[in-house]
Each structure stands twice: as C-alpha cells, then as structure tokens.
Amino acid sequence: xxxxxxxxxxxxxxxxxxxxxxxxxxxxxxxxxxxxxxxxxxxxxxxxxxxxxxxxxxxxxxxxxxxxxxxxxxxxxxxxxxxxxxxxxxxxxxxxxxxxxxxxxxxxxxxxxxxxxxxxxxxxxxxxxxxxxxxxxxxxxxxxxxxxxxxxxxxxxxxxxxxxxxxxxxxxxxxxxxxxxxxxxxxxxxxxxxxxxxxxxxxxxxxxxxxxxxxxxxxxxxxxxxxxxxxxxxxxxxxxxxxxxxxxxxxxxxxxxxxx
Amino acid sequence: xxxxxxxxxxxxxxxxxxxxxxxxxxxxxxxxxxxxxxxxxxxxxxxxxxxxxxxxxxxxxxxxxxxxxxxxxxxxxxxxxxxxxxxxxxxxxxxxxxxxxxxxxxxxxxxxxxxxxxxxxxxxxxxxxxxxxxxxxxxxxxxxxxxxxxxxxxxxxxxxxxxxxxxxxxxxxxxxxxxxxxxxxxxxxxxxxxxxxxxxxxxxxxxxxxxxxxxxxxxxxxxxxxxxxxxxxxxxxxxxxxxxxxxxxxxxxxxxxxxxxxxxxxxxxxxxxxxxxxxxxxxxxxxxxxxxx
Numbered sequence: 001x002x003x004x005x006x007x008x009x010x011x012x013x014x015x016x017x018x019x020x021x022x023x024x025x026x027x028x029x030x031x032x033x034x035x036x037x038x039x040x041x042x043x044x045x046x047x048x049x050x051x052x053x054x055x056x057x058x059x060x061x062x063x064x065x066x067x068x069x070x071x072x073x074x075x076x077x078x079x080x081x082x083x084x085x086x087x088x089x090x091x092x093x094x095x096x097x098x099x100x101x102x103x104x105x106x107x108x109x110x111x112x113x114x115x116x117x118x119x120x121x122x123x124x125x126x127x128x129x130x131x132x133x134x135x136x137x138x139x140x141x142x143x144x145x146x147x148x149x150x151x152x153x154x155x156x157x158x159x160x161x162x163x164x165x166x167x168x169x170x171x172x173x174x175x176x177x178x179x180x181x182x183x184x185x186x187x188x189x190x191x192x193x194x195x196x197x198x199x200x201x202x203x204x205x206x207x208x209x210x211x212x213x214x215x216x217x218x219x220x221x222x223x224x225x226x227x228x229x230x231x232x233x234x235x236x237x238x239x240x241x242x243x244x245x246x247x248x249x250x251x252x253x254x255x256x257x258x259x260x
Numbered sequence: 261x262x263x264x265x266x267x268x269x270x271x272x273x274x275x276x277x278x279x280x281x282x283x284x285x286x287x288x289x290x291x292x293x294x295x296x297x298x299x300x301x302x303x304x305x306x307x308x309x310x311x312x313x314x315x316x317x318x319x320x321x322x323x324x325x326x327x328x329x330x331x332x333x334x335x336x337x338x339x340x341x342x343x344x345x346x347x348x349x350x351x352x353x354x355x356x357x358x359x360x361x362x363x364x365x366x367x368x369x370x371x372x373x374x375x376x377x378x379x380x381x382x383x384x385x386x387x388x389x390x391x392x393x394x395x396x397x398x399x400x401x402x403x404x405x406x407x408x409x410x411x412x413x414x415x416x417x418x419x420x421x422x423x424x425x426x427x428x429x430x431x432x433x434x435x436x437x438x439x440x441x442x443x444x445x446x447x448x449x450x451x452x453x454x455x456x457x458x459x460x461x462x463x464x465x466x467x468x469x470x471x472x473x474x475x476x477x478x479x480x481x482x483x484x485x486x487x488x489x490x491x492x493x494x495x496x497x498x499x500x501x502x503x504x505x506x507x508x509x510x511x512x513x514x515x516x517x518x519x520x521x522x523x524x525x526x527x528x529x530x531x532x533x534x535x536x537x538x539x540x541x542x543x544x545x546x547x548x549x550x551x552x553x
C-alpha cells in the first residue's frame with residue numbers, strides 16, 4: 001500500500017513536466033503575443049517590453065529560463081493583472097480553495113459512508129427501488145446544478161445564508177459552497193460504500209463468522225475495525241483519489257457562479 | 261406411427277432474451293426507459309409545434325414567467341427567447357454530442373484496449389503507460405488546451421475533447437477483458453489454425469468484449485452529458501446563441517433572483533435526463549450481470 005502511494009507520488013514528476021511543457025508550448029506557439037492589444041505603442045517600446053519579459057529570446061532558451069524559475073518557485077509576473085506575480089495570485093486563491101475542498105471532503109465522508117452503511121442494511125420492501133433512485137439522483141444532480149439551486153432556496157427565498165462572497169473567519173459563507181461540493185461526492189461515496197459492504201457481507205468468511213458466533217448480533221454490519229472492514233476501508237480509500245481532485249474543479253464552478 | 265404427446269415449443273433462452281426479461285422486471289429501469297423515450301420524442305417533435313425557434317427574439321415578452329404569455333409555455337429568458345424551445349434544443353444538442361462523443365471514444369477505446377491486450381509484452385506496456393499518463397492529466401486542462409488551439413464554439417472540437425477524455429477508461433476495461441479472453445481455448449485454437457492476429461482481433465476478441473462495453477456505453481452517455489454541461493457552464497463548450505443545458509443553467513443562475521424559472525426549467529430537464537439515463541444504465545448492467553442479494 002505504501003509502495004503504491006510512493007510510486008504514484010513519484011509518477012507525479014514526469015506528469016508535471018509534461019503539463020508544464022505542453023502548456024508552455026501551446027501558449028508560446030499560438031499566434032499573437034501578450035502585448036498585441038496595446039495600442040499606440042512605438043516599436044522601440046515594444047522591443048523594450050519584449051526584452052523585459054524575455055520574449056525576444058529563442059524559444060528553447062525561454063523554456064529553460066522558465067524551468068529554472070519554476071525550480072525556484074517563481075512563476076513569473078502576471079500578464080493579465082500587471083501589478084501582481086503569479087505566485088501572489090495563486091497565494092490569494094489557494095488557501096480558500098483548499099479550505100473549501102478539505103471541508104467538502106470531510107462533510108462528504110461523514111455523511112456518505114454512514115448513509116451507505118444504512119442503505120446496505122435496509123432490507124424493507126421497495127428498498128432496492130429507493131436506493132437505486134437516490135443513488136441515481138446523486139449522480140444526476142451535479143455540483144453546478146446544486147450550487148445555484150441551494151443559493152436560490154437558502155439564500156434568496158429563506159435568506160438563511162449569504163448567496164456569495166467571502167469573509168475570513170465567518171463560517172456562514174462556507175456553508176453553501178461546501179454543501180455544493182460535498183453532496184455529489186457524498187452520494188458517490190454512499191453508492192460505493194453500499195456496494196462494497198454488500199459484497200463483503202456475502203463473502204464466505206463473514207458468513208462463517210456469523211454462523212459460529214450467532215450469539216453476537218451480527219445482523220448489523222461488522223465493527224469498523226474488524227479485518228473484513230479493514231480490507232474494505234483500504235479499497236474505499238484507494239478509490240477516493242479521484243474524489244479528492246474532483247473537489248477542486250467544482251470549486252471553480254461555485255466561485256464562478258458567485259461572481260455572477 | 262404414434263405421435264407422442266406434443267410438447268409445447270421451448271421458449272427461447274439466450275443472453276439477450278434473459279437480459280430483456282430481467283430488465284422488464286426492474287421497475288426503476290423500465291420507468292426510466294419510458295421517461296427517456298418520452299424526452300426523446302418531445303425533444304424531436306415539440307420544437308416543430310412551437311411557433312418560436314431557439315434564437316428568435318420576442319420583444320413583446322421579455323423575461324416572462326411560464327404560462328403567462330402567448331405560446332410561451334415555459335416562459336422566456338432575458339432576451340425574449342422561448343425557454344421551452346431552448347431547453348429542448350439544449351436536450352437535443354446534449355444528447356447528440358454525448359452519443360457522438362461516446363461512440364468515438366468507445367471505438368478508439370475498444371481498439372486500443374483490444375490491441376494492447378492481444379499484443380502483450382512491451383507493446384502492451386507502452387500503450388498502457390500512454391493511457392496512464394493521459395489519465396493523470398487533469399481533464400479540464402486538456403479541454404482548455406483544445407479550445408484555445410481551435411475556435412471556441414465549434415461543436416466538432418467539443419465532441420473531440422469529450423471523446424479524448426472518455427476513451428481511457430474504455431481502453432483499460434477492454435484490455436482487462438481481452439487478457440481474460442486470451443487464455444480461452446477458442447483463441448488458442450484460432451491461433452493454432454494460423455488465423456492472423458488482426459482477424460483474431462476483429463472476429464473473436466471484439467465481439468466477445470462488446471457485452472460489458474455495451475453496458476458501459478449506457479453509463480458513459482450520461483457522464484458525457486454531465487461533462488459537456490459542465491464545460492458549457494464554464495463557458496468552454498457550446499456558445500450563445502446555441503443552447504446547451506449547461507449554458508442555459510449558467511444564464512439562469514445569473515437571473516435566479518428575479519426569474520427563477522430560467523434556472524429551474526433547464527435544471528429540471530438536465531436532472532430528468534441524467535436520472536433516466538443512469539437508472540437505465542444501472543438496469544442494463546444488472547440485466548446482463550445480475551448479482552443476487
């Protein structure tokens with residue numbers, strides 16, 4: 001398990017290198033430059049600008065300079081917002097994204113896994129239909145649909161929570177974005193939990209434990225720390241990787257719809 | 261010569277008829293199939309019945325709620341365009357793009373996975389390494405690159421970027437199936453008879469892999485719809501005045517304070533479509549591969 005994690009982390013570096021190279025190539029090879037929209041700029045001023053930003057060098061030299069700057073953590077100046085470096089812009093946004101993402105994962109884990117366990121142990125009539133419907137609803141309500149709907153209900157009609165904005169230290173601004181991110185993830189987790197739990201509960205070793213320890217009430221799922229549960233936790237956590245990264249993309253969604 | 265007692269003809273039992281029987285027994289999936297057929301029918305026919313087209317502006321009725329104005333059954337948006345027709349247009353576009361992208365990604369994925377599984381050794385390793393690298397690239401990045409390189413609103417570019425993301429999982433799945441099939445006797449026999457590898461691939465491997473692939477296909481279509489709507493919501497997909505469920509939802513979210521129907525109509529359409537497709541996909545998966553609880 002540890003070897004797998006280390007191997008995945010080690011595979012990160014070539015991936016990052018590919019991403020950096022491809023994005024560099026695309027931006028530099030595309031026609032036009034960052035200063036084409038400047039009007040009334042004399043050629044001497046253009047030449048100076050190019051020299052200042054290193055745009056007059058041949059492309060491989062620019063690439064190596066970029067890599068060397070990246071190795072020092074310097075992403076260069078922002079060409080859109082001219083007064084800031086890219087690192088400053090990232091530094092402004094990253095803590096907020098990280099907070100939202102981590103809170104969303106925590107909420108999703110706390111809500112999704114117990115829901116999945118409950119769904120696995122619910123045996124009444126119509127249980128299959130209800131579980132399938134709720135599971136499908138969880139997939140059918142993506143974050144960019146839930147976000148505006150939650151804002152509409154809780155922000156505009158009920159006025160319990162603010163629709164948009166951010167104030168550091170005021171947790172009520174966190175609630176709607178975190179819910180928006182957490183709900184699809186919780187639904188996916190609940191589905192996965194239920195399916196895995198049903199699979200484990202059918203396994204021969206669980207059935208033999210049940211038969212030989214009939215005095216203990218093992219109609220409920222086994223303890224979270226017994227060995228079948230440990231195997232299942234591992235499977236569950238390994239598949240959460242995509243869930244973690246998928247919290248970042250929808251946070252763009254919530255921020256975009258809060259700008260609107 | 262006596263005729264023995266005539267025996268009633270034995271009902272046909274094969275993979276497809278068994279699956280059909282199980283599907284009909286699954287109430288959620290049958291309901292989903294009916295809803296899906298209804299949506300498809302309405303999306304095809306209703307725009308022809310309405311006097312409005314998806315981009316015609318009705319200056320008399322800007323931002324009207326549903327049911328109030330002339331023949332605007334679900335209201336209008338800020339520019340006076342009929343919301344029902346736009347939503348149905350969006351449904352059509354989403355379904356078209358999703359089915360197209362799914363088909364392309366399935367073809368590429370099946371061929372890639374089958375070739376990798378059959379070839380084995382270093383070719384297999386190289387092909388799967390390529391898939392792993394592409395898997396680890398964030399998909400939004402790929403889409404942004406593709407939309408930057410080519411024109412923004414082009415539907416072909418959108419379909420290509422959707423397919424570029426979807427074929428990876430198919431390739432992995434097909435390779436796993438191929439590896440399992442390779443050890444079967446009929447493949448061994450075919451090889452012993454001297455059947456060339458490309459014939460083994462096309463005549464033996466691919467048809468046997470199609471079962472799980474077909475089930476996966478019904479689950480990949482809603483994923484594609486979701487992805488395309490997400491991209492349109494971000495402004496990277498379908499552009500105005502073309503209507504996609506994603507950019508309808510975005511426009512509706514901006515107006516939701518004063519005109520909530522502009523958000524609720526496309527959101528409901530998207531949710532219904534995805535729900536029906538997912539329930540149907542789950543039902544098909546259970547029909548082809550039932551697991552007794």
